[in-house]
Amino acid sequence: MSAPSLTRQRARVGWFLTLPALVVVAAVTIFPVAYSVAISFTRVGLTYDGLRVEDWTLSNYATMLGSSAWREALVFTLGYTVVTVAVELVLGIAVAVLLDRLEVGRGWLLALLLIPWSMITVVSAQLWGYLYNATYGAVTWGLGLLLDEPPVILGTPAPAITAMAVADIWKTTPFVAVIVLAGLVRIPAERYEAAEVDGAGAWRTFVSVVLPALRPVVAVAVLFRVLQAFGIFDLPFVLTQGGPGTATQSLAMLGYRALFHDLDMGMGAAVATATGLLVLGCCLLFLRVFRSHVDEAGEGGAT
Structure with missing residues (x-):
């Protein structure tokens, strides 16, 4: 059997083996997404027999784009994503560098670090809700010791947004730290030795050696965190219910x-479709950045 024929036969076998998984993916992912997109272009009525498409229209998107609620949710989601991901990236790199420098107890500290990340978000949000409670919350009590009158944390827009961001950063910083730590342990010791020979100090070594080598893993961490933060739902749903007012209402909510x-099925599908397109745009942008960083790292290693 010739090599091209053998390659085609292996390809057919591969497609045959992956076909069941592809069918499942199509059933639980592709079809619901396509159905949601189609519904977003309709005006849907509810009857005793289920849904009834009354008309095909673009009015859902026109109403959504002209809605102040959508604009406020978009601004909140974008701002929340940028701030939380930036803070998590800085803290995650710092924690990863600390763990990389440890010679004793790294495993125990890493296990403790993963506890917040392993908690279900609903449980984590409920825990922070107890801490922020205006009557018996530990955080409220602590602020009462510092301030003349402790704020109602979840009842005021700015403190509520800050409180939600703190809860998210506490939970997801370990995820970033673990990814960055995986990149740190792959940096060859020869690079540190060369920097030391050149007379570079700790900060100069970090900027010139560590950060360039971490670009690919940092890009991956940022990509995953942007996708998660942009679609945030469970944390504000449990912690603030989108309030006070609509101060913490995300696009998903x-x-x-x-x-x-x-x-309103059509409007809900339109919001979901628009959010999906925004997330897709972020994916494509970060994949492009990630690919360029991989090329830079490869060129640096080759030289």
Whole structure:
């Protein structure tokens, strides 16, 4: 059998073996997404028999783009994503560098570090809700010792946003730290030795040696965290219910309320579709950045 024929046969076997998984993916992912996109272009009525498409229209998107609620949710989601991911990246790199320098107890510290990340977000949000409670919360009590009158943390927009960001940073910084630590342990010792021979100090070594080598893993960490933060739902749903008012209402919560509170299927699908397109744009942007960083790292290693 010739090499091209053998390659084609292996390809057919590969497609045959992966076909069941592809069918499952299509059933639970592709079809619901396509159905949601189609519904977003309709005006849907609810009957005793289920959904009834009354009209095909672009009015859902026109109403959504002209809605102040959508703009506020978009601004909040974007700002929340940028701030939390930036803080998590800085803290994650710092924690990873600390763990990389440890020679004793690294395993125990890493296990403790992963406890927040391993907690279900709903449970984590409920825990922080107890801490922020205006009556018996430990955080409220601590602020009462420092301030004349402790704030109602979850009842005021700025403190509520800050409190939610703190809860998210506490939970997801370990994820960033573990990814960065995986990149740190792969840096050859010869690079540190060469920097030391050149007379570089600790900070100069970090900037010139460590950060360039960490670009690919940092890009991956940022990509995953941006996707998670942009689609945040469970944390504000449990912690603040999108309040006070709509101060912490994310795009995901806005779509949820349109679907299940207002029973406006078309509007909810439009919000979900628009959010998905924004997330897709972020994916493509970060994949491009990630690819360029991999090329830079490869060129640096070759030289």
